[in-house]
Amino acid sequence: MSASRPSAATQALLRLHKQIRLCTRCPLHRFRTQAVPGGGPSSARIVLVGEAPGRQEDRQGEPFVGAAGKVLEELLASVGLSRTDVYITNVVKSRPTSGPRPGRNRPPTTDEIAACRPWLDEQLRIIRPAVIVTLGRIALEQFAPGRPLAKVHGRLITDSGVTILPLYHPAVVLYRRTWMRVLKRDFQQLRRVLTKSRRVQKTVR
Numbered sequence: 001m002s003a004s005r006p007s008a009a010t011q012a013l014l015r016l017h018k019q020i021r022l023c024t025r026c027p028l029h030r031f032r033t034q035a036v037p038g039g040g041p042s043s044a045r046i047v048l049v050g051e052a053p054g055r056q057e058d059r060q061g062e063p064f065v066g067a068a069g070k071v072l073e074e075l076l077a078s079v080g081l082s083r084t085d086v087y088i089t090n091v092v093k094s095r096p097t098s099g100p101r102p103g104r105n106r107p108p109t110t111d112e113i114a115a116c117r118p119w120l121d122e123q124l125r126i127i128r129p130a131v132i133v134t135l136g137r138i139a140l141e142q143f144a145p146g147r148p149l150a151k152v153h154g155r156l157i158t159d160s161g162v163t164i165l166p167l168y169h170p171a172v173v174l175y176r177r178t179w180m181r182v183l184k185r186d187f188q189q190l191r192r193v194l195t196k197s198r199r200v201q202k203t204v205r
């Protein structure tokens with residue numbers, strides 16, 4: 001095998017991204033510019049999961065490229081990481097809006113989340129990260145339902161062999177800069193997981 005050939009996991013992820021871009025499982029496809037599958041290496045040890053694409057993400061096709069993305073990049077830098085080191089995605093892959101573009105951002109509905117869930121599951125099955133960082137309440141609810149974010153943020157939760165680090169959504173910093181301190185402190189937990197865990201060899205079944 002030549003050195004430049006993409007790994008089986010990378011190929012599987014690229015195929016999955018293609019399928020997500022064509023997805024019409026929920027009504028959100030009607031008003032989107034494009035779906036936003038996610039991005040980052042298939043070998044990432046950290047997967048960050050946000051809520052849903054916003055206007056900038058819908059335009060550019062990449063997650064967290066707007067103002068909240070800048071906060072996220074600052075957080076990653078605080079633990080010596082950049083966005084190319086991690087895989088970033090959202091619970092819902094198309095921008096939830098009230099109607100035709102530009103429309104207003106709104107939270108995804110339960111039905112939209114359920115329709116999109118298989119995509120997230122498949123991404124995690126391919127990547128098999130050491131830790132999943134949930135960004136905000138909606139992402140946390142997918143992995144640790146019923147746990148109040150105010151109580152569990154910054155605490156590692158291990159359930160069925162998966163480690164979750166719940167964080168407040170980076171957008172909170174846009175409303176109040178002082179939240180950055182809380183987010184940075186919580187993010188420090190990543191160091192602990194990463195030094196403990198060994199890279200698991202990925203297989204694509």
Ligand code: URA
Binds near residue numbers: 053057062063066
């Ligand atoms: N907020 C999210 O939850 N996801 C994005 O991709 C951008 C903003």
